Structures are given as structure tokens and as C-alpha cells.
Amino acid sequence: MKKFVSAVAVLFIAGASFAPSVHAGEKGGLDCKMEFSLKGWSAFYKTSKGQGTVKCSNGQSLSVTVKSEGGGITFGKSDVKNGTGAFSGVTSIDDVIGSYAYANADAGAVKSSAAQVMTKGEISLSLAGTGDGWALGADFGKFTISKAEATKK
Secondary structure (H helix, E strand, O other): OHHHHHHHHHHHHHHHHOOOOOOHHHHOOEEEEEEEEEEEEEEEEEEEEEEEEEEEOOOOEEEEEEEEEEEEEEEEEEEEEEEEEEEEEEOOHHHHOEEEEEEEEEEEEOOEEEEEEEEEOOEEEEEEEEEEEEEEEEEEEEEEEEEOOOOOO
């Protein structure tokens, strides 16, 4: 099983390295970054939820909720506390809202770190983070960013 997971991880990383990258300056776009936290579990079906903030180079800021869901041969539990994301191909802060496709391979325990690249049409999102938990398997799915609902007082 360990060889299988290692092989899947190598194939995913190799595929991600060929993903097209669009630099903000190429289309007069914005430099936008996201800080987020995410907590979830997986047992064939994978789901995680959290919140974050997107900040762009033009001074705009947006509170967001994040959700990851998918399926595959995956088992685990995770808690990402200091995740970061970088967007490319963004011309307006509203461009970051939506679902991004991903494929993933995991093999880690306790304190771990991960990096992932995903796309939504012309927009790319690269995520990185560290956290607690464990995971084993390979999965595919979507990572969705939505505007956070205003809290009622």
C-alpha cells in the first residue's frame, strides 16, 4: 500500500508541475492571497470546512468560507490552522469565488504539511498549509470558496 500511495503522490506532483501558470501582470490582473483554516475527515468520502480572508494588491479584502469535498480511496482526519493560498489569473476579487477542481494523494501522520495546485477555468489557486491529523489514500474533488455570511448582532 505504501508503494501505491508513493506512486500516486509522485504522479500527482508531476502532473501539477505541468499545470499552466498565469502571472498577475500578464492580464493586468491582481495579486490576491488567502489565509484560511480548514478542518475535516475522510472515509471514502472526504469533507472539510473552514473560513479565511482573501486580500488583493488593490486593497480589497473579503471574508470567505472554504469547503473541500470529494471521494476516492481515502481515510483520515485533518486540522489546518495556518493555510495560505495564492491566486493567479484574477482581475477582480470576486473572481476567487467558486469551485476549483483537484486531485490529491496523502500519506502523513500527526504534524504534516502539504501543497496543492487547483484550477477554475483561467484562475489557478495554489494552497499550502501545516496542521495536525493523519491521512492515507488518493482522492479527487472540489475546493469551494464562498463569500462569508455576515454575522447577526
